[in-house]
Each structure stands twice: as C-alpha cells, then as structure tokens.
Amino acid sequence: MPKHEFFVDMTCxxxxxxxxxxxxxxxxxxxxxxxxxxxxxxDSEHNVDTLLETLKKTGKTVTYIGPK
Structure with a gap:
C-alpha cells in the first residue's frame, strides 16, 4: 500500500x-x-483527496506533504 505524509496542525x-x-x-x-x-x-489504498477530506473533518489545518 502507498504511504502518504500529511502535516496536521495538532497541538495536543x-x-x-x-x-x-x-x-x-x-x-x-x-x-x-x-x-x-x-x-x-x-498507509492506505485510498487516494490522497479522500485522505485529505477525511483529515479536514477534524477541523485542523491539513497539508499534503507527499509520498513517503
């Protein structure tokens, strides 16, 4: 499965x-x-857009860094 790395503005x-x-x-x-x-x-079979939208549901700032 492809690995993707994201920046998520988590503080705690x-x-x-x-x-x-x-x-x-x-x-x-x-x-x-x-x-x-x-x-x-x-590590997921889901595409980057799906993963981005899912992470954005947290209300945090999310940025795709790239494949890892």
Missing part, C-alpha cells in the same frame, strides 16, 4: 485522538501520528 493529545478517530472510521488505513512534528503518515 486531543488533536491526535481526533485524527485517529476520523481515520479509523474511514477504514482500510494504517497510520502513525507524530504529534511533536505535527505529521501523520498514512
């Missing part, structure tokens, strides 16, 4: 929990959250 554990919650609802994803660096690495 609650933020990272929100990210985990929306990604788990999407299904078919494996992900790592790097809270200190505000990055989320997602």
């Amino acid at each position: 554990e609650g933020c990272s929990n929100a990210v985990a919650r929306v990604l788990n609802k999407l299904g078919g994803v494996e992900f790592e959250i790097d809270l200190p660096n505000k990055k989320v690495c997602i």
